[in-house]
Amino acid sequence: MNAETEIRRHFASDNYAGICPEAWDALAEANRDHAVSYGDDPWTARAADLIRDLFETACEVFFVFNGTAANSLALASTGQSYHSVLCHELAHVETDECGAPEFFSNGMKVLQVPGVNGKLDPAGIERLVRKRTDIHYPKPRAVSITQATEVGTVYSVEEIKAIWAKTKQFRLALHMDGARFANAVASLNAKPKEITWQAGVDVLCFGGTKNGTNVGDAVVFFNRELAAEFDYRCKQSGQLCSKMRFLAAPWVGMLKDGAWLRHAGQANAMARRLHDALAGLPEVKILFPTQANAVFADLPPHVIHALRQKGWKFYTFIGAGGCRLMCAWDTREEDVDRFVSDLKHLLVHAPREIPSGPVDHRKL
Numbered sequence: 001m002n003a004e005t006e007i008r009r010h011f012a013s014d015n016y017a018g019i020c021p022e023a024w025d026a027l028a029e030a031n032r033d034h035a036v037s038y039g040d041d042p043w044t045a046r047a048a049d050l051i052r053d054l055f056e057t058a059c060e061v062f063f064v065f066n067g068t069a070a071n072s073l074a075l076a077s078t079g080q081s082y083h084s085v086l087c088h089e090l091a092h093v094e095t096d097e098c099g100a101p102e103f104f105s106n107g108m109k110v111l112q113v114p115g116v117n118g119k120l121d122p123a124g125i126e127r128l129v130r131k132r133t134d135i136h137y138p139k140p141r142a143v144s145i146t147q148a149t150e151v152g153t154v155y156s157v158e159e160i161k162a163i164w165a166k167t168k169q170f171r172l173a174l175h176m177d178g179a180r181f182a183n184a185v186a187s188l189n190a191k192p193k194e195i196t197w198q199a200g201v202d203v204l205c206f207g208g209t210k211n212g213t214n215v216g217d218a219v220v221f222f223n224r225e226l227a228a229e230f231d232y233r234c235k236q237s238g239q240l241c242s243k244m245r246f247l248a249a250p251w252v253g254m255l256k257d258g259a260w261l262r263h264a265g266q267a268n269a270m271a272r273r274l275h276d277a278l279a280g281l282p283e284v285k286i287l288f289p290t291q292a293n294a295v296f297a298d299l300p301p302h303v304i305h306a307l308r309q310k311g312w313k314f315y316t317f318i319g320a321g322g323c324r325l326m327c328a329w330d331t332r333e334e335d336v337d338r339f340v341s342d343l344k345h346l347l348v349h350a351p352r353e354i355p356s357g358p359v360d361h362r363k364l
C-alpha cells in the first residue's frame with residue numbers, strides 16, 4: 001500500500017469529507033417516494049421551518065447548489081449593477097468565485113478592503129466608502145463579511161455590531177458568507193440570532209457542504225424585502241433544483257437534533273488539538289488565531305515537500321500564504337496525531353534539499 005492510499009482523512013479542505021450520517025439518512029428517507037418538484041415538497045418546507053426555528057425569526061429561505069451561487073445571488077439582490085460591494089481582500093467572493101458576484105449582478109464591483117486576521121473593521125469600511133463619492137465610481141451598496149473567516153478566525157458579536165453601525169451610517173446592506181457559519185456558532189457559543197439579524201445581518205449564506213451535507217447552501221434573508229423575486233434570480237441562474245427535496249432533506253437531518261453544531265464543534269476541537277501540538281514546535285509558526293476549524297502555519301519548504309511526499313494533502317495558496325490545515329466534521333484525534341507525528345519526524349529528518357522543478361500546489 002502506498003502512502004497516498006493509506007491516509008484517509010486529509011487536512012486539505014473540509015469539503016474533502018463525505019456526507020455525514022444524519023444527512024445521508026435524511027436523503028434516504030426523502031428518496032422513498034415521489035414528491036412534488038421545484039421546492040413545493042414537504043422536505044423543503046420542513047427544512048425552511050427548521051432554519052426559521054434556529055434563527056428564531058420569520059426569515060425567507062432558499063436552497064441553491066453551492067456557496068458561490070448563494071453569495072453571488074445574495075449580493076446581487078442587495079443592489080443594482082452600478083453598485084459596489086465591500087469585502088476583505090482575502091474574501092472568498094473576491095478571491096475564489098471567478099467573478100461570479102460581478103457576473104450575476106450584471107456588473108456590481110467587488111471592492112477589497114485590507115484588515116487584520118482576515119476581518120473587515122469599521123475604519124476600513126469608512127475609509128473605502130469615503131474614498132470616492134463622485135458619479136464616476138461604483139456606489140457602495142453592501143458589505144460582505146465571512147463568518148468564520150477565510151483564515152480561520154471568528155468575528156465576535158461586538159465586532160459584527162461595530163460593522164453594523166457603519167453599514168447603518170452609510171446605508172449599506174450587510175451580507176454574511178457563512179460557508180463555515182456552524183463553526184463560528186460553535187466557536188462563539190452564541191445563539192445563531194445573536195451573530196446574524198440581532199447584529200444587523202440582512203442576508204446570510206448558510207453553508208451546508210462543509211458542515212456535512214452532500215451539496216447545497218441556504219440563502220437566508222432576515223431583511224425580507226431583499227428576497228423579493230429571489231426565486232426568479234435562482235431559476236435564471238440555473239440554481240432552481242427540480243428535485244429540491246434532495247437539497248433540502250440533508251438540512252432536516254442536520255438541524256432536527258443539532259447534528260450541525262456537534263459536527264462543527266468536533267471540527268473546531270480537532271483544529272484546537274492540531275494547533276496546540278504545532279505551537280511551540282521548532283521552525284513552525286502559527287499565522288492566525290485558531291478560532292474555528294482551520295490552522296494556518298508556516299512550515300519550512302523542505303518539510304512541506306516531505307509531508308506531501310508522504311501523501312498528506314493541504315493547501316498553501318489560501319489566505320496570506322502558509323499551510324492551511326483544515327479539519328472536517330469527521331476528523332478524528334488519530335488523524336491529527338498522525339499528522340503531528342509525521343511532521344515532528346520530518347522537521348528533524350527531511351532532506352533539506354527540495355528536488356527542483358515547478359510545483360503546482362493546486363494539483364492536490
Ligand SMILES: *Cc1c(COP(=O)(O)O)cnc(C)c1O
Nearest residue numbers: 066067068069092146150177179
Ligand atoms: C467553500 C466556501 C464557499 C463556497 O464555495 P463553493 O465551492 O461555491 O460551494 C464560500 N465561502 C467560503 C469562505 C468558503 O470557504
